[in-house]
Amino acid sequence: MRSEIEKEYLFKAIDAFQRRLVVVSPEFKILAASCKVEGERESELIGKICYEVFSNRSSPCENCAGTEALGEGKTVLKPKPEDNLDLEKMPCYYAYPLFKGKDIEAFVSMDFDLPTKGGIEEKFQRSKAFLRNIILSSVDGIIANDRTGKILIFNEAAADIFGYTVDEALAHLDVRDIYPGQKAYKVMRELRSEEHGGKGKLKSYQVDIITKTGEKVPINLSAAIVYENGQEVATIGFFHDLREALRMQAELEKTQIQLLQAEKMSSLGRLAAGVAHQLNNPLGGITLFAKLILEEYDLPDGAKEDLRRVLKDAKRCRDTVKELLEFTRQTRHFMRPHDVNQAISRTLFLLENQALLHNIAIEKDLDASLPFVHGDSQQLNHLFMNIILNAVQAMEGKGRLIVQSYLLEDSQRACIKISDTGPGIPTEILPHIFEPFVTTKEEGEGTGLGLSLAYNIVEKHGGTIKAESRPGKGTSFVIELPITTKSRGGNDRE
Numbered sequence: 412m413r414s415e416i417e418k419e420y421l422f423k424a425i426d427a428f429q430r431r432l433v434v435v436s437p438e439f440k441i442l443a444a445s446c447k448v449e450g451e452r453e454s455e456l457i458g459k460i461c462y463e464v465f466s467n468r469s470s471p472c473e474n475c476a477g478t479e480a481l482g483e484g485k486t487v488l489k490p491k492p493e494d495n496l497d498l499e500k501m502p503c504y505y506a507y508p509l510f511k512g513k514d515i516e517a518f519v520s521m522d523f524d525l526p527t528k529g530g531i532e533e534k535f536q537r538s539k540a541f542l543r544n545i546i547l548s549s550v551d552g553i554i555a556n557d558r559t560g561k562i563l564i565f566n567e568a569a570a571d572i573f574g575y576t577v578d579e580a581l582a583h584l585d586v587r588d589i590y591p592g593q594k595a596y597k598v599m600r601e602l603r604s605e606e607h608g609g610k611g612k613l614k615s616y617q618v619d620i621i622t623k624t625g626e627k628v629p630i631n632l633s634a635a636i637v638y639e640n641g642q643e644v645a646t647i648g649f650f651h652d653l654r655e656a657l658r659m660q661a662e663l664e665k666t667q668i669q670l671l672q673a674e675k676m677s678s679l680g681r682l683a684a685g686v687a688h689q690l691n692n693p694l695g696g697i698t699l700f701a702k703l704i705l706e707e708y709d710l711p712d713g714a715k716e717d718l719r720r721v722l723k724d725a726k727r728c729r730d731t732v733k734e735l736l737e738f739t740r741q742t743r744h745f746m747r748p749h750d751v752n753q754a755i756s757r758t759l760f761l762l763e764n765q766a767l768l769h770n771i772a773i774e775k776d777l778d779a780s781l782p783f784v785h786g787d788s789q790q791l792n793h794l795f796m797n798i799i800l801n802a803v804q805a806m807e808g809k810g811r812l813i814v815q816s817y818l819l820e821d822s823q824r825a826c827i828k829i830s831d832t833g834p835g836i837p838t839e840i841l842p843h844i845f846e847p848f849v850t851t852k853e854e855g856e857g858t859g860l861g862l863s864l865a866y867n868i869v870e871k872h873g874g875t876i877k878a879e880s881r882p883g884k885g886t887s888f889v890i891e892l893p894i895t896t897k898s899r900g901g902n903d904r905e
Contacts, residue, residue, distance in 0.1 A: 432521040434509070435461050437481055439471060442517055461520070476506035480518045484508050552650035556586040558643060560595075572630075572652050574623035586646075589620050591627065602636055602646070611636040613648075620650070629653040665867050687732045694732075698725045731761065748783035748895040751825055752816055754791040758799055759814070770808050776815045782894040784825050786872045794868045797861040798829050798888050805833030805886065818894070824874070825894050830887040836880040844878050 433456070434443040441464070444456045461477075462468045471478055476489040486507040509517045546553050552569030556562050565580035575584055587595040602613050613634040619627045634648035701721050704710070710718070755777065762768055784791075802812055810832035819826050836844055845866040865888075869876040873893050880886040 430521055430523055431465075432519065433461060434517050434519050435477055436517050437515065439477070476504040477518045477520050480506040480508045481515055484510075484515060549649075552652070553647070554580075554586065554589075554650065555637075555645055555647040557645050560585040560587050562586060563645065564647070569650060572622070572628060572650055573620070574626075591619060591621050594618060598632070598634070599646075602634055611638070617653070629657060665863075668863055668867070690728065690732055694725050694729050698722060698729075701725070746785055746787055749786045749788050749791060751784050751791065751827060751892070752777045752779060752781060754788065755795050755814055755816065755827070758792060758795045761796075762799060762803070767803055767808065768812075771803060771806060772811045774811060774813045776813070776817075778817045781816050781818055781825055784872070784892040785895050786892065790868045790871070794865050794890070795827075795829075797865045798890070801861055802829055802831035802833065802886065802888070806831050807833070810885075819891065823894060824891045827890040827892070828887055829890075830885060832885045835882040835884050835886055836878060837882060841878060841880055845876070 432445045433441055436442055439461050441456045441459050441461055456464060462470065462472050462475075466472050474489060476487040479487040479489075486505070489504045489506075504520060504522055506518050506520045508515045509519060546564060546566045549566060549568055552572045553564060553566045554562060554569050555564035562580050562584050565575070565577050565584070567577065570577055570580070573580070573589060589595075590598065598613070598616070598618065601616065603610060613632060616632045616634070618630055618632050620630050622628055629652075631651040631653055632648055633651075634646060636643050637645040637647060701718050705715060705718050705722075755775075759773060759775070763773060799812070799814070806812070813828075813830040815826075815828040815830075817826055818824075845862050866876055869890055869892070874891050876888060876890045878886060878888055
Protein backbone atom coordinates (compact mmCIF):
# COMPACT_ATOMS: atom_id res chain seq x y z
CA MET A 412 0.00 0.00 0.00
CA ARG A 413 1.13 3.52 -0.76
CA SER A 414 1.95 5.72 2.21
CA GLU A 415 0.01 8.91 2.83
CA ILE A 416 3.07 10.97 1.79
CA GLU A 417 3.26 9.16 -1.56
CA LYS A 418 -0.42 9.79 -2.15
CA GLU A 419 -0.04 13.46 -1.27
CA TYR A 420 2.78 13.94 -3.80
CA LEU A 421 0.87 11.98 -6.44
CA PHE A 422 -2.18 14.21 -6.05
CA LYS A 423 0.02 17.31 -6.17
CA ALA A 424 1.59 16.08 -9.42
CA ILE A 425 -1.88 15.42 -10.92
CA ASP A 426 -3.05 18.91 -9.90
CA ALA A 427 0.11 20.52 -11.31
CA PHE A 428 -0.58 18.86 -14.67
CA GLN A 429 -3.32 21.46 -15.25
CA ARG A 430 -5.24 19.18 -17.55
CA ARG A 431 -8.51 17.26 -17.18
CA LEU A 432 -7.86 13.79 -15.77
CA VAL A 433 -10.77 11.54 -14.87
CA VAL A 434 -11.23 7.88 -13.87
CA VAL A 435 -14.33 6.38 -15.52
CA SER A 436 -16.09 3.07 -14.93
CA PRO A 437 -17.12 0.74 -17.80
CA GLU A 438 -20.60 2.32 -17.45
CA PHE A 439 -19.01 5.78 -18.09
CA LYS A 440 -19.62 6.90 -14.51
CA ILE A 441 -16.96 9.30 -13.16
CA LEU A 442 -15.17 7.66 -10.21
CA ALA A 443 -12.45 10.29 -9.61
CA ALA A 444 -11.46 13.57 -11.29
CA SER A 445 -8.90 16.36 -11.44
CA CYS A 446 -10.42 19.15 -13.54
CA LYS A 447 -8.55 22.37 -12.80
CA VAL A 448 -9.32 23.73 -16.23
CA GLU A 449 -13.03 22.93 -16.04
CA GLY A 450 -13.84 25.63 -13.52
CA GLU A 451 -15.89 23.36 -11.27
CA ARG A 452 -15.21 21.23 -8.20
CA GLU A 453 -14.14 17.63 -8.69
CA SER A 454 -16.59 16.48 -5.99
CA GLU A 455 -19.50 17.74 -8.08
CA LEU A 456 -18.45 15.43 -10.94
CA ILE A 457 -18.23 12.19 -8.96
CA GLY A 458 -20.98 9.75 -9.93
CA LYS A 459 -22.03 11.64 -13.05
CA ILE A 460 -21.88 10.27 -16.61
CA CYS A 461 -18.81 11.57 -18.45
CA TYR A 462 -20.36 12.12 -21.89
CA GLU A 463 -23.30 14.00 -20.31
CA VAL A 464 -21.02 16.28 -18.30
CA PHE A 465 -18.24 16.94 -20.80
CA SER A 466 -19.97 16.62 -24.18
CA ASN A 467 -23.66 17.26 -23.35
CA ARG A 468 -24.62 13.99 -25.02
CA SER A 469 -27.16 11.28 -24.21
CA SER A 470 -24.92 8.45 -25.47
CA PRO A 471 -21.19 7.68 -25.53
CA CYS A 472 -19.12 9.86 -27.86
CA GLU A 473 -18.28 8.62 -31.29
CA ASN A 474 -14.64 7.73 -31.72
CA CYS A 475 -14.24 7.72 -27.91
CA ALA A 476 -10.77 6.77 -26.72
CA GLY A 477 -12.20 5.32 -23.48
CA THR A 478 -14.53 2.97 -25.36
CA GLU A 479 -11.59 1.57 -27.35
CA ALA A 480 -9.45 1.26 -24.20
CA LEU A 481 -12.23 -0.77 -22.51
CA GLY A 482 -12.82 -2.92 -25.56
CA GLU A 483 -9.19 -3.61 -26.56
CA GLY A 484 -7.52 -3.45 -23.16
CA LYS A 485 -4.74 -1.18 -24.33
CA THR A 486 -3.70 2.48 -24.33
CA VAL A 487 -5.46 4.61 -26.97
CA LEU A 488 -4.63 8.06 -28.35
CA LYS A 489 -7.32 9.93 -30.27
CA PRO A 490 -7.48 13.47 -31.68
CA LYS A 491 -10.40 15.59 -30.50
CA PRO A 492 -13.16 15.63 -33.10
CA GLU A 493 -13.60 19.44 -33.18
CA ASP A 494 -11.96 21.52 -35.91
CA ASN A 495 -8.35 22.38 -35.22
CA LEU A 496 -6.88 25.54 -36.79
CA ASP A 497 -3.61 25.50 -34.86
CA LEU A 498 -0.79 24.24 -37.11
CA GLU A 499 1.67 23.75 -34.25
CA LYS A 500 -0.35 21.48 -31.94
CA MET A 501 -3.21 18.99 -32.01
CA PRO A 502 -5.66 18.54 -29.04
CA CYS A 503 -5.90 14.83 -28.13
CA TYR A 504 -7.58 12.38 -25.75
CA TYR A 505 -5.44 9.78 -24.07
CA ALA A 506 -7.07 6.76 -22.40
CA TYR A 507 -5.61 3.67 -20.76
CA PRO A 508 -7.35 0.80 -18.94
CA LEU A 509 -7.11 -0.01 -15.21
CA PHE A 510 -7.04 -3.75 -14.47
CA LYS A 511 -8.17 -5.76 -11.43
CA GLY A 512 -6.61 -9.07 -12.07
CA LYS A 513 -7.50 -9.85 -15.67
CA ASP A 514 -10.62 -7.74 -15.69
CA ILE A 515 -10.86 -4.06 -16.61
CA GLU A 516 -12.53 -2.18 -13.80
CA ALA A 517 -12.13 1.38 -15.21
CA PHE A 518 -10.17 3.59 -17.57
CA VAL A 519 -8.26 6.83 -17.09
CA SER A 520 -8.87 9.63 -19.57
CA MET A 521 -6.91 12.85 -19.95
CA ASP A 522 -6.53 15.49 -22.62
CA PHE A 523 -3.37 17.27 -23.82
CA ASP A 524 -1.90 19.04 -26.86
CA LEU A 525 0.39 16.98 -29.04
CA PRO A 526 3.00 18.90 -31.12
CA THR A 527 2.30 18.11 -34.75
CA LYS A 528 4.81 17.18 -37.41
CA GLY A 529 2.87 19.45 -39.75
CA GLY A 530 3.24 22.35 -37.32
CA ILE A 531 6.94 21.78 -36.93
CA GLU A 532 7.34 21.52 -40.68
CA GLU A 533 5.24 24.64 -41.23
CA LYS A 534 7.32 26.57 -38.70
CA PHE A 535 10.50 25.35 -40.34
CA GLN A 536 9.24 26.35 -43.78
CA ARG A 537 8.25 29.79 -42.52
CA SER A 538 11.67 30.33 -40.97
CA LYS A 539 13.34 29.07 -44.13
CA ALA A 540 11.25 31.40 -46.32
CA PHE A 541 11.95 34.36 -44.00
CA LEU A 542 15.69 33.72 -44.13
CA ARG A 543 15.53 33.37 -47.93
CA ASN A 544 13.70 36.71 -48.21
CA ILE A 545 16.34 38.39 -46.06
CA ILE A 546 19.09 37.07 -48.34
CA LEU A 547 17.21 38.01 -51.55
CA SER A 548 16.28 41.52 -50.38
CA SER A 549 19.76 42.41 -49.11
CA VAL A 550 21.30 45.39 -50.92
CA ASP A 551 24.71 43.83 -50.35
CA GLY A 552 25.96 40.76 -52.13
CA ILE A 553 25.79 37.62 -49.97
CA ILE A 554 27.93 34.61 -50.87
CA ALA A 555 28.38 31.42 -48.86
CA ASN A 556 30.73 28.61 -49.82
CA ASP A 557 31.84 25.29 -48.36
CA ARG A 558 35.42 24.38 -47.52
CA THR A 559 36.15 23.29 -51.09
CA GLY A 560 35.18 26.73 -52.46
CA LYS A 561 31.86 25.59 -53.95
CA ILE A 562 29.22 28.34 -53.87
CA LEU A 563 26.21 27.47 -51.70
CA ILE A 564 24.44 30.85 -51.56
CA PHE A 565 24.64 33.60 -54.20
CA ASN A 566 21.95 36.30 -54.02
CA GLU A 567 20.75 38.74 -56.68
CA ALA A 568 22.82 41.62 -55.27
CA ALA A 569 25.92 39.45 -55.70
CA ALA A 570 24.83 38.75 -59.27
CA ASP A 571 24.62 42.50 -59.93
CA ILE A 572 28.14 43.05 -58.57
CA PHE A 573 29.92 40.08 -60.13
CA GLY A 574 28.02 39.76 -63.42
CA TYR A 575 27.24 36.05 -63.04
CA THR A 576 23.68 34.75 -62.94
CA VAL A 577 22.67 32.96 -59.76
CA ASP A 578 22.45 29.66 -61.64
CA GLU A 579 25.94 30.13 -63.15
CA ALA A 580 27.46 30.86 -59.76
CA LEU A 581 25.82 27.91 -58.01
CA ALA A 582 26.71 25.50 -60.82
CA HIS A 583 30.21 26.50 -61.87
CA LEU A 584 31.76 29.31 -59.79
CA ASP A 585 34.52 28.71 -57.25
CA VAL A 586 34.87 31.37 -54.57
CA ARG A 587 38.58 31.69 -55.42
CA ASP A 588 37.61 32.87 -58.91
CA ILE A 589 36.17 36.16 -57.59
CA TYR A 590 39.46 37.35 -56.08
CA PRO A 591 42.57 38.47 -57.99
CA GLY A 592 45.68 36.30 -57.71
CA GLN A 593 46.10 34.67 -54.33
CA LYS A 594 43.82 37.15 -52.56
CA ALA A 595 41.28 34.47 -51.57
CA TYR A 596 43.93 32.72 -49.45
CA LYS A 597 44.88 36.04 -47.82
CA VAL A 598 41.23 36.69 -46.96
CA MET A 599 41.02 33.27 -45.26
CA ARG A 600 44.23 33.97 -43.31
CA GLU A 601 42.74 37.24 -42.12
CA LEU A 602 39.51 35.45 -41.17
CA ARG A 603 41.40 32.97 -39.01
CA SER A 604 43.44 35.72 -37.33
CA GLU A 605 42.46 37.92 -34.40
CA GLU A 606 43.16 41.23 -36.18
CA HIS A 607 39.87 42.10 -37.88
CA GLY A 608 37.09 41.50 -35.35
CA GLY A 609 38.19 38.28 -33.70
CA LYS A 610 38.97 34.80 -34.89
CA GLY A 611 36.51 33.63 -37.50
CA LYS A 612 35.29 37.16 -38.26
CA LEU A 613 36.27 39.85 -40.73
CA LYS A 614 34.80 43.35 -40.35
CA SER A 615 34.91 46.13 -42.98
CA TYR A 616 37.85 44.71 -44.92
CA GLN A 617 38.50 46.56 -48.18
CA VAL A 618 39.45 44.34 -51.10
CA ASP A 619 39.17 44.28 -54.89
CA ILE A 620 37.13 41.51 -56.53
CA ILE A 621 37.03 40.34 -60.14
CA THR A 622 33.78 40.37 -62.13
CA LYS A 623 32.82 37.98 -64.92
CA THR A 624 34.18 40.48 -67.48
CA GLY A 625 37.51 40.83 -65.64
CA GLU A 626 36.74 44.25 -64.17
CA LYS A 627 38.18 45.03 -60.73
CA VAL A 628 35.58 46.33 -58.29
CA PRO A 629 36.41 47.83 -54.87
CA ILE A 630 34.45 46.07 -52.12
CA ASN A 631 33.95 46.46 -48.39
CA LEU A 632 33.87 42.85 -47.16
CA SER A 633 32.48 41.53 -43.89
CA ALA A 634 32.75 37.77 -43.48
CA ALA A 635 32.54 34.94 -40.97
CA ILE A 636 33.48 31.29 -40.71
CA VAL A 637 30.58 28.91 -40.03
CA TYR A 638 31.43 26.25 -37.45
CA GLU A 639 29.72 22.92 -36.74
CA ASN A 640 30.85 20.96 -33.68
CA GLY A 641 33.93 23.16 -33.54
CA GLN A 642 34.93 22.42 -37.13
CA GLU A 643 34.94 24.86 -40.08
CA VAL A 644 32.23 23.85 -42.52
CA ALA A 645 31.57 27.01 -44.55
CA THR A 646 32.27 30.71 -45.01
CA ILE A 647 29.77 33.50 -45.56
CA GLY A 648 30.62 36.95 -46.89
CA PHE A 649 28.72 40.23 -47.26
CA PHE A 650 30.01 42.29 -50.22
CA HIS A 651 29.29 46.04 -50.24
CA ASP A 652 30.02 47.68 -53.60
CA LEU A 653 32.14 50.82 -53.08
CA ARG A 654 31.98 52.14 -56.66
CA GLU A 655 29.18 54.62 -56.00
CA ALA A 656 30.72 55.82 -52.73
CA LEU A 657 34.09 56.32 -54.41
CA ARG A 658 32.41 58.12 -57.32
CA MET A 659 30.70 60.51 -54.91
CA GLN A 660 33.99 61.01 -53.06
CA ALA A 661 35.70 61.85 -56.37
CA GLU A 662 32.93 64.31 -57.22
CA LEU A 663 33.36 65.94 -53.82
CA GLU A 664 37.11 66.22 -54.37
CA LYS A 665 36.47 67.80 -57.79
CA THR A 666 34.15 70.34 -56.18
CA GLN A 667 36.71 71.11 -53.50
CA ILE A 668 39.41 71.59 -56.15
CA GLN A 669 37.15 73.92 -58.12
CA LEU A 670 36.40 75.94 -54.98
CA LEU A 671 40.11 76.19 -54.17
CA GLN A 672 40.88 77.26 -57.74
CA ALA A 673 38.03 79.79 -57.75
CA GLU A 674 39.28 81.27 -54.48
CA LYS A 675 42.82 81.38 -55.82
CA MET A 676 41.70 83.11 -59.01
CA SER A 677 39.57 85.53 -57.03
CA SER A 678 42.58 86.48 -54.89
CA LEU A 679 44.75 86.76 -57.99
CA GLY A 680 42.11 88.96 -59.64
CA ARG A 681 42.05 91.34 -56.69
CA LEU A 682 45.84 91.44 -56.69
CA ALA A 683 45.95 92.02 -60.46
CA ALA A 684 43.44 94.87 -60.20
CA GLY A 685 45.61 96.56 -57.56
CA VAL A 686 48.78 96.04 -59.57
CA ALA A 687 47.08 97.33 -62.73
CA HIS A 688 46.02 100.51 -60.96
CA GLN A 689 49.53 101.08 -59.64
CA LEU A 690 51.11 100.42 -63.06
CA ASN A 691 48.65 102.16 -65.36
CA ASN A 692 49.15 105.57 -63.79
CA PRO A 693 52.95 105.74 -64.29
CA LEU A 694 52.63 103.98 -67.67
CA GLY A 695 50.17 106.65 -68.74
CA GLY A 696 52.63 109.33 -67.69
CA ILE A 697 55.53 107.65 -69.47
CA THR A 698 53.51 107.32 -72.68
CA LEU A 699 52.25 110.93 -72.53
CA PHE A 700 55.64 112.53 -71.90
CA ALA A 701 57.41 110.34 -74.46
CA LYS A 702 54.93 111.45 -77.11
CA LEU A 703 55.25 115.11 -76.09
CA ILE A 704 59.02 114.97 -76.32
CA LEU A 705 58.82 113.39 -79.77
CA GLU A 706 56.37 116.04 -80.95
CA GLU A 707 57.87 119.15 -79.29
CA TYR A 708 61.61 118.66 -79.59
CA ASP A 709 63.93 118.28 -82.53
CA LEU A 710 65.92 115.28 -81.41
CA PRO A 711 68.68 113.26 -83.00
CA ASP A 712 67.52 110.13 -84.80
CA GLY A 713 69.04 107.86 -82.13
CA ALA A 714 67.10 109.63 -79.38
CA LYS A 715 63.87 109.40 -81.35
CA GLU A 716 64.41 105.67 -81.86
CA ASP A 717 64.97 105.24 -78.12
CA LEU A 718 61.71 107.11 -77.36
CA ARG A 719 59.81 105.00 -79.85
CA ARG A 720 61.19 101.91 -78.09
CA VAL A 721 60.00 103.37 -74.78
CA LEU A 722 56.53 103.88 -76.23
CA LYS A 723 56.51 100.36 -77.65
CA ASP A 724 57.57 98.80 -74.33
CA ALA A 725 55.07 100.96 -72.41
CA LYS A 726 52.32 99.78 -74.74
CA ARG A 727 53.43 96.19 -74.22
CA CYS A 728 53.29 96.70 -70.45
CA ARG A 729 49.77 98.13 -70.72
CA ASP A 730 48.72 95.23 -72.95
CA THR A 731 50.17 92.75 -70.45
CA VAL A 732 48.24 94.38 -67.62
CA LYS A 733 45.09 94.35 -69.75
CA GLU A 734 45.51 90.63 -70.55
CA LEU A 735 46.24 89.83 -66.92
CA LEU A 736 43.05 91.61 -65.87
CA GLU A 737 41.09 89.77 -68.55
CA PHE A 738 42.59 86.44 -67.51
CA THR A 739 41.77 86.87 -63.82
CA ARG A 740 38.42 88.62 -64.27
CA GLN A 741 35.72 86.80 -62.23
CA THR A 742 32.53 86.45 -64.25
CA ARG A 743 29.58 84.10 -64.27
CA HIS A 744 30.32 81.06 -66.40
CA PHE A 745 28.82 81.77 -69.79
CA MET A 746 28.99 79.20 -72.58
CA ARG A 747 29.17 80.74 -76.05
CA PRO A 748 31.06 80.26 -79.34
CA HIS A 749 34.67 80.95 -78.49
CA ASP A 750 37.94 81.26 -80.39
CA VAL A 751 40.32 78.59 -79.10
CA ASN A 752 43.29 80.11 -80.94
CA GLN A 753 42.70 83.43 -79.18
CA ALA A 754 42.69 81.74 -75.77
CA ILE A 755 45.96 79.93 -76.61
CA SER A 756 47.61 83.12 -77.93
CA ARG A 757 46.53 85.11 -74.86
CA THR A 758 48.06 82.50 -72.58
CA LEU A 759 51.34 82.42 -74.52
CA PHE A 760 51.45 86.23 -74.55
CA LEU A 761 51.28 86.30 -70.76
CA LEU A 762 53.98 83.65 -70.40
CA GLU A 763 56.47 84.14 -73.24
CA ASN A 764 58.53 86.85 -71.52
CA GLN A 765 58.67 85.06 -68.20
CA ALA A 766 62.11 83.90 -67.06
CA LEU A 767 60.84 80.33 -67.08
CA LEU A 768 60.51 80.44 -70.89
CA HIS A 769 63.71 82.32 -71.81
CA ASN A 770 65.49 79.22 -73.12
CA ILE A 771 62.39 77.49 -74.44
CA ALA A 772 61.51 77.71 -78.13
CA ILE A 773 57.79 78.14 -78.73
CA GLU A 774 56.36 76.71 -81.94
CA LYS A 775 52.77 77.56 -82.86
CA ASP A 776 50.81 75.80 -85.57
CA LEU A 777 47.29 77.14 -85.17
CA ASP A 778 44.64 76.57 -87.80
CA ALA A 779 43.04 80.01 -88.16
CA SER A 780 40.11 78.47 -90.07
CA LEU A 781 39.30 76.34 -87.05
CA PRO A 782 35.59 76.71 -86.12
CA PHE A 783 34.73 78.12 -82.73
CA VAL A 784 34.13 75.81 -79.79
CA HIS A 785 31.20 76.15 -77.42
CA GLY A 786 32.80 77.13 -74.14
CA ASP A 787 33.52 79.59 -71.37
CA SER A 788 36.42 81.91 -72.20
CA GLN A 789 37.70 82.19 -68.66
CA GLN A 790 37.69 78.44 -68.09
CA LEU A 791 39.45 77.85 -71.43
CA ASN A 792 42.11 80.39 -70.40
CA HIS A 793 42.65 78.45 -67.17
CA LEU A 794 42.75 75.16 -69.08
CA PHE A 795 45.54 76.22 -71.45
CA MET A 796 47.45 78.04 -68.72
CA ASN A 797 47.57 74.89 -66.58
CA ILE A 798 48.61 72.61 -69.45
CA ILE A 799 51.27 74.99 -70.85
CA LEU A 800 52.73 75.77 -67.41
CA ASN A 801 52.89 72.05 -66.68
CA ALA A 802 54.79 71.47 -69.95
CA VAL A 803 57.17 74.40 -69.37
CA GLN A 804 57.97 73.37 -65.79
CA ALA A 805 58.64 69.78 -66.93
CA MET A 806 61.39 71.03 -69.31
CA GLU A 807 63.19 72.87 -66.46
CA GLY A 808 64.12 75.93 -68.54
CA LYS A 809 65.30 74.30 -71.77
CA GLY A 810 63.54 72.64 -74.70
CA ARG A 811 60.74 73.13 -77.23
CA LEU A 812 57.07 73.84 -76.58
CA ILE A 813 54.85 72.93 -79.55
CA VAL A 814 51.22 74.13 -79.61
CA GLN A 815 48.94 72.94 -82.41
CA SER A 816 45.25 73.32 -83.23
CA TYR A 817 43.40 71.60 -86.05
CA LEU A 818 40.05 70.14 -87.05
CA LEU A 819 39.64 66.40 -86.64
CA GLU A 820 38.64 64.30 -89.61
CA ASP A 821 35.09 63.82 -88.37
CA SER A 822 34.74 67.64 -88.50
CA GLN A 823 32.83 67.70 -85.23
CA ARG A 824 35.71 68.38 -82.85
CA ALA A 825 38.61 70.74 -82.57
CA CYS A 826 41.89 69.24 -81.40
CA ILE A 827 44.50 71.14 -79.41
CA LYS A 828 47.83 69.37 -78.92
CA ILE A 829 50.41 70.77 -76.50
CA SER A 830 53.77 68.95 -76.55
CA ASP A 831 57.06 69.37 -74.72
CA THR A 832 60.52 67.85 -74.94
CA GLY A 833 60.77 67.19 -71.21
CA PRO A 834 61.63 63.91 -69.43
CA GLY A 835 58.16 62.45 -69.89
CA ILE A 836 55.81 60.92 -67.32
CA PRO A 837 56.74 57.67 -65.53
CA THR A 838 54.75 54.71 -66.83
CA GLU A 839 53.26 53.89 -63.42
CA ILE A 840 51.98 57.47 -62.95
CA LEU A 841 50.59 58.05 -66.47
CA PRO A 842 47.20 56.28 -65.89
CA HIS A 843 46.63 58.46 -62.79
CA ILE A 844 48.02 61.79 -64.06
CA PHE A 845 44.63 63.56 -64.00
CA GLU A 846 43.74 62.42 -60.47
CA PRO A 847 43.85 65.04 -57.69
CA PHE A 848 47.20 65.46 -55.90
CA VAL A 849 49.12 63.28 -58.38
CA THR A 850 52.32 65.05 -59.41
CA THR A 851 55.75 64.25 -60.86
CA LYS A 852 57.29 67.31 -59.20
CA GLU A 853 59.47 67.25 -56.11
CA GLU A 854 57.77 67.76 -52.75
CA GLY A 855 56.91 71.41 -52.23
CA GLU A 856 57.08 72.28 -55.94
CA GLY A 857 53.48 71.48 -56.90
CA THR A 858 50.07 70.63 -55.47
CA GLY A 859 49.02 68.07 -58.08
CA LEU A 860 45.78 69.97 -58.75
CA GLY A 861 46.53 71.70 -62.09
CA LEU A 862 45.95 68.72 -64.39
CA SER A 863 42.95 67.58 -62.34
CA LEU A 864 41.40 71.02 -62.79
CA ALA A 865 42.16 70.88 -66.54
CA TYR A 866 40.44 67.50 -66.77
CA ASN A 867 37.34 68.87 -65.02
CA ILE A 868 37.16 71.88 -67.37
CA VAL A 869 37.42 69.68 -70.47
CA GLU A 870 34.78 67.31 -69.09
CA LYS A 871 32.39 70.22 -68.45
CA HIS A 872 32.85 71.33 -72.05
CA GLY A 873 31.86 67.87 -73.33
CA GLY A 874 35.39 67.11 -74.51
CA THR A 875 38.18 64.68 -73.78
CA ILE A 876 41.80 65.03 -72.71
CA LYS A 877 44.56 62.43 -72.69
CA ALA A 878 48.28 62.36 -72.00
CA GLU A 879 50.72 60.62 -74.33
CA SER A 880 54.19 60.10 -72.96
CA ARG A 881 57.25 57.88 -72.93
CA PRO A 882 60.02 58.33 -70.37
CA GLY A 883 62.79 60.46 -71.88
CA LYS A 884 60.72 61.31 -74.99
CA GLY A 885 58.57 64.20 -73.76
CA THR A 886 54.82 64.47 -73.24
CA SER A 887 51.83 65.53 -75.35
CA PHE A 888 48.44 66.55 -74.00
CA VAL A 889 45.70 66.06 -76.58
CA ILE A 890 42.47 67.99 -75.98
CA GLU A 891 39.34 67.48 -78.09
CA LEU A 892 36.43 69.94 -77.82
CA PRO A 893 33.07 69.97 -79.66
CA ILE A 894 32.84 72.75 -82.26
CA THR A 895 29.99 75.11 -83.10
CA THR A 896 28.74 75.86 -86.62
CA LYS A 897 30.43 79.25 -86.57
CA SER A 898 33.70 79.34 -88.54
CA ARG A 899 36.09 81.72 -90.26
CA GLY A 900 38.72 81.53 -92.95
CA GLY A 901 42.46 82.12 -93.08
CA ASN A 902 45.49 80.63 -91.32
CA ASP A 903 47.65 81.68 -88.39
CA ARG A 904 50.87 79.68 -88.51
CA GLU A 905 54.20 80.62 -86.97
